[in-house]
Amino acid sequence: MPSETEKPLGPGTLAVHAGQSPDPTTGAVMTPIYQTSTYVQTAPGVHSGNEYARVTNPTRTALEGNIAALEGAAHGICFASGVAATDAIVKCLRPGDHVVASNDLYGGTYRLIREVFGPFGIQSSFVDMSDPENVEQAITQATKLLWIETPTNPLLRVVDIVRLSEMAHVHDITVAVDNTFATPILQQPLALGADLVVHSTTKYIGGHSDVIGGVVCTSDEEWDEKLRFLVKSAGAVPGPMDCFLTLRGIKTLHLRMQRHCENAREVVAYLEDNPRVACVYYPGLERSAGYDIARRQMSDFGGMVSFLLTDDRIESAMKVLSGTKLFLLAESLGGVESLINHPASMTHASIPRDERIAAGLEDGLIRLSVGVEDAEDLIADLDRILSSL
Numbered sequence: 001m002p003s004e005t006e007k008p009l010g011p012g013t014l015a016v017h018a019g020q021s022p023d024p025t026t027g028a029v030m031t032p033i034y035q036t037s038t039y040v041q042t043a044p045g046v047h048s049g050n051e052y053a054r055v056t057n058p059t060r061t062a063l064e065g066n067i068a069a070l071e072g073a074a075h076g077i078c079f080a081s082g083v084a085a086t087d088a089i090v091k092c093l094r095p096g097d098h099v100v101a102s103n104d105l106y107g108g109t110y111r112l113i114r115e116v117f118g119p120f121g122i123q124s125s126f127v128d129m130s131d132p133e134n135v136e137q138a139i140t141q142a143t144k145l146l147w148i149e150t151p152t153n154p155l156l157r158v159v160d161i162v163r164l165s166e167m168a169h170v171h172d173i174t175v176a177v178d179n180t181f182a183t184p185i186l187q188q189p190l191a192l193g194a195d196l197v198v199h200s201t202t203k204y205i206g207g208h209s210d211v212i213g214g215v216v217c218t219s220d221e222e223w224d225e226k227l228r229f230l231v232k233s234a235g236a237v238p239g240p241m242d243c244f245l246t247l248r249g250i251k252t253l254h255l256r257m258q259r260h261c262e263n264a265r266e267v268v269a270y271l272e273d274n275p276r277v278a279c280v281y282y283p284g285l286e287r288s289a290g291y292d293i294a295r296r297q298m299s300d301f302g303g304m305v306s307f308l309l310t311d312d313r314i315e316s317a318m319k320v321l322s323g324t325k326l327f328l329l330a331e332s333l334g335g336v337e338s339l340i341n342h343p344a345s346m347t348h349a350s351i352p353r354d355e356r357i358a359a360g361l362e363d364g365l366i367r368l369s370v371g372v373e374d375a376e377d378l379i380a381d382l383d384r385i386l387s388s389l
């Protein structure tokens with residue numbers, strides 16, 4: 001890493017350099033893929049800091065240092081997937097403890113909290129967190145964890161991290177923010193008062209749809225200790241090749257986010273103007289409820305856009321979903337390529353329909369992950385199918 005300067009390094013510099021230094025044995029500029037399960041000891045119990053690769057691996061350590069620096073955290077703890085990172089946090093709760101989570105969130109988080117941890121006695125409430133009043137009402141004596149996702153998935157509502165963190169801390173509740181949609185380039189939850197930041201690094205951080213991973217960042221020493229204990233004891237760790245790929249992806253995170261944001265803005269302008277589109281969900285729309293909060297807590301509005309057609313027959317939505325050529329119909333988001341998704345049957349199918357509808361997630365909702373291609377090509381792709389309706 002370049003020598004320390006008075007001024008903190010910018011996010012682009014951190015994305016390229018943080019956590020890494022040329023390999024001391026060979027001078028390799030890129031952190032090697034330390035494809036090893038164990039490390040030699042010079043005498044029993046005397047080692048160079050790595051003992052066994054479930055506990056630590058230098059490629060993983062470099063990745064952890066990099067993401068932690070981007071989030072302004074003291075610690076980063078990597079996991080084999082985003083849900084493994086979430087799992088580790090929820091596992092720190094005890095039977096009878098209560099979680100308050102967003103009702104518009106990653107479907108797998110809902111499934112994990114409800115279906116995996118419910119039977120172990122973890123209680124949960126899912127509320128619309130864009131209104132802090134709902135959160136205040138959901139908090140009980142047993143509440144130990146507030147699980148925020150913002151912008152929310154797939155309705156792109158904005159949740160006020162500062163306000164909810166203050167509220168939670170009065171009750172001694174830990175605040176975790178799933179920052180997958182915003183990335184640390186656009187939003188830094190720890191600086192806004194959160195205790196834990198979670199990412200599915202599978203998405204924007206890796207950025208190339210070629211690897212699964214997750215991370216928790218924190219500056220809380222106790223949480224760092226608890227999570228590292230779980231890394232060692234439960235073992236949901238990413239392999240060195242996956243860490244290498246993620247680290248390579250991160251080096252262009254700041255560049256990609258800029259382009260994702262620009263392209264999304266153009267796609268939104270096109271959709272807003274299209275009579276076949278009834279409603280666009282995007283945090284950067286001035287009329288959207290969370291616009292002022294988004295302006296305060298994010299540096300830009302991200303690459304995710306959802307919309308509803310004027311013609312609300314499900315067949316019309318299906319035609320759009322199956323008809324685009326550049327927007328590939330697939331789960332996931334945040335890669336360089338644009339994706340189109342039907343939350344009701346794909347990413348959010350694990351949420352019961354009545355709960356989905358109550359949360360505002362309609363059957364016809366279409367979600368776009370706007371990639372880094374040329375905006376005019378993406379718009380032409382959407383226009384071809386929309387004008388055929």
Ligand SMILES: *Cc1c(COP(=O)(O)O)cnc(C)c1O
Nearest residue numbers: 081082083106178180200202213
């Ligand atoms: C994908 C995703 C997850 C889960 O991450 P995996 O890496 O797929 O396990 C969690 N939160 C959000 C917001 C996601 O998009």
